[in-house]
Amino acid sequence: MFLQRIANNGIRLGTLLDRAAAGFPANFVVSDHDLDIAPGLGRRATITELAGLVDDFASRLWAVRVRPGDRVVIHKSDGFDITLLALAVARIGATAVLLSPKLDGDTVAELVRRVNRPYLITDQDKLEHRLPAEITDLTERVLLATGDHPAATRLADLAGSPRTLPVEMSPDHPVLITHTSGTTGIPKLAVHTNRTFQARYRPQAGVVALVGRREPIAMHMSFVHSRLFTAMPISLLQGHPLIVLRDDEPAAVAELFTRTRPGIIETHPNTLLRWEVLADDPRGPLAHVKYFSSTFDAIHPRTVATMLGASRRRNPRYAQIYGQSEVGPIAARTYTAARPFDGRCVGMPFPGMTGVRVVSRDGKPVSKTNPGFIEVRSDGRILTYLGERQRWEHQVNDGWWRMGDLGYRTRWGCLHLMDREVDSIPGIDSTLEIEDKLLTRLPELVELIIVPDPDGVPVPVVCTRDDRPLEPARWRAALKGLPVLGDPVQWRREDLPQTATTKIKRLELARLLIAGAPVREPAATAAPAHESVRAHGEETAA
Template sequence: MTEPAKPPAGTLSFEPLTPVSYLDRAAAAHGERTAVVDGDRRWSYTEFHDRCRRLAGALAPLARGRPVAVLAPNTHVLLEASFGVPWAGVPLVAVNTRLSAREIASILRHSEASVLVHDPVLDDVADAAVAGLPEPPHRIRAGEPYERLLAGATPTAIRPRDERSLLSINYTSGTTGRPKGVMYHHRGAYLQALAMVGHTGLSPSAVHLWTLPMFHCNGWCFPWAVTAAAATHVCLPKVEPAEVWRLLRTEGVTHLEGAPTVLSMLAHAPEASPLARTVKVATGGAPPTPAILRRMGRLGFDVTHLYGLTETFGPAMICDWRPEWDGLDEQVRARLKARQGVGNMISCAARVIGPDGRDVPADGTTVGEISLRGNNLMLGYFKDEEATRQAAPDGWFRTGDLGVVHPDGYVELRDRSKDVIISGGENIASVEVEQVIADHPAVSEVAVVAVPDERWGEVPAAYVSLLDGAEATEAEIIEFVRARLARFKAPRHVVFGQLPKTSTGKIQKFVLRDRARAGAERRIR
């Protein structure tokens, strides 16, 4: 039987999927309701829709078919660009605001950005980034220049004819090496946003606080997901625990996302106290420790653990909670919540592949590499076919993360392949040691990495950040681990201080490893 021909766009039974169409629907169905809160400014969905279309009208002749870059914190500007840039018919490049001028210049050059929209707080770094470019992009400064541009523009909405055409280019955070440009397509973002609506329970009554950087994986597709639900976006340019707790109470926030470090900041803030209602939190970027999950639960946060990468539009897997787990002991529930889980509702089932290329048994012990594919996988790396081939040698994207599959089918991360510590021939999972140390009452955050050792080749070292006012000694931390794990898994060194992180809150273990290799066994400054 021959397959029917694919219908052209705009026919009765086919319309190319694009996440920006969610704003059309929200404006039509919920036009008078609040769409965006940014400080003392508020816009309805009708106004938000009009502003995004005007941004598209202003950008289309300036972009000339090339990407538009945006360098801004979590303000209405980046949120509007999530719709206005695609409606201008060009890809969006949301730039990490914590990068250096040199790194930003590299992204502008590599992405061939035609326009740079930037926030005034980033004037200096924008000036330095474009200074050395042979063909600097046209610059638009947020604030009065941006508002004048919108006021004089003709509303425009260029629709994609091919739903797998390029929507955005997202540059990896650089925790594992040189950033690469990950290409997102309209279809994937549309479906991923739909999955986020379903899994987090977004609805028109939801109020979403932007604690997750919008530049990171396009905010895990939540700019489109929150809009699809016609919920309210509350912008937050900087994550300050006191301000987050204020907004939780004054704006009636119901949803937020962030790395485990954000959860830790909120849980241990002086302003922290149990909420009158449940706030749904999605976390990812690193496995949250059972200790922080327990603490967040007591404060009224319902935490869902997600897993994904830039290459997977953000969360590709979710620890899908089963109601039969509700009656379990608190500690057991926290350990179940810390698992990476199963593919989200629009993903293919995740695989954990052994060295022989076959799926490992679902025994909760055999380790393999987590591998993914499906509609929420990238088109590839921009202008880097070789890296694309290496990342998916057989049609399955190799994440570089090691995990096991439990008998119930849920995947649990054991480590990144580079983070496994091999000491005297024994494999030590740094995540396992980190979770034990995180249970110590004085510990706020911890990272465990391998450091060189003449006798054992390498041994674990723990880098520990303590809670304000708390005290602990190296010997105390080591003995705490030895009482709970095999002695060879305990760290040989404990270094106290602040941990180096990416702008999305991921602890930069490679920085710690580099320090160790250079003989920098000293306090983290």
């Protein structure tokens, strides 16, 4: 019944919290931070309170003449109020354009230019210190979520604006514009509609329905990512308390999870990697989790095994979901502790909802050693790339969308992902598979990325727990049975270039290595005198 109701009505972002509050008025959202636009609300708010907040800010936007069909760029300091402001924009029939707080000012200006004179919601810090001066000339009007600036209107000054009724737009009208990860250059602007969002959360709603309604669902993901706007409705419309995290610092997360006891956790793979230390916390912050899930990037088998081992629930599961911002979820598979996790196997398509094919690159049969282009069909596919229709059309082939990934399908139809097209290295079947094996063999590693040097040699960039020097003897032993790699280069994890969803920007990382990025020495004791490893691009020895 729930799936049918969703399929008929669509996502309707503008009235999402109203409908959730009508069914579960006392349900609540717990956050790890105060809202910039409503700091007095606190870190635990009912759905009814949040619905009122969205209604209030929709009316403030209406008061400055934001109208149906207008575009409103939201680029402010990180926080859950980015999501709430997007709902407010949708409530009056306008289209929110969400730009990550992590984007640099020049990139933001280029994307704003592509949107063509939108309204801009930002804050004083961004306007004064992060954005170029030309931003005010590129926008219709600048609105401040916090702070003050002579070239902008403060949303706080619009408190008390007359409430306005929600505006119902066509299911095919753009409801939200998000940007791609930007791992290969300037991000693209992906245009979503109520209908494309509707198609995305239908295949996932069933998983949440398997968990008791009172079980909290914890989400730590980028507040500008399209995934949040499908995951959140599923949770709230089924009456689940929601735990929203801005930060992934393990100590703070452990304290919050110990208090709230989530039954489902969804976050970025690299965040789960960072949370491996929670498995050893005597308070058991992960003990109550029934389902772990991530949809943003490849995840390593070691991390999945650690998460499942930390749960004390009967038969906990990890949901491996393969998808992309442009098309939504495409394939899925669940794993238990009893079933060894294959990091390359991303599962089966959703019957009747998504389709997958793998096209040969060279006319020869597609296999593990000769992976092909992964192409998919989905009703959740975006409408276009805003201002770049030609780039969108370049990825569409007779209705099939090229994912930019390489893989193959087994005789049973299971899809295996080997590499991104742009990250593949000649002579290596899968850099991701090698990374999985090395991370499993070396527990001291907290990240490992393989990128090519100027001669095409695969170079491992490694990060260790607490930045301890990598032990050369252990590294050499871990290489047994693997293709020949270049000498490892040790970096601090926080220095790796990342996207809003914590993906490592591999192309940028490779460019930094070639350019000879500044050396930042690991903080712990050096390696033995007779051995050495490279630290952040240089040779170091005891």
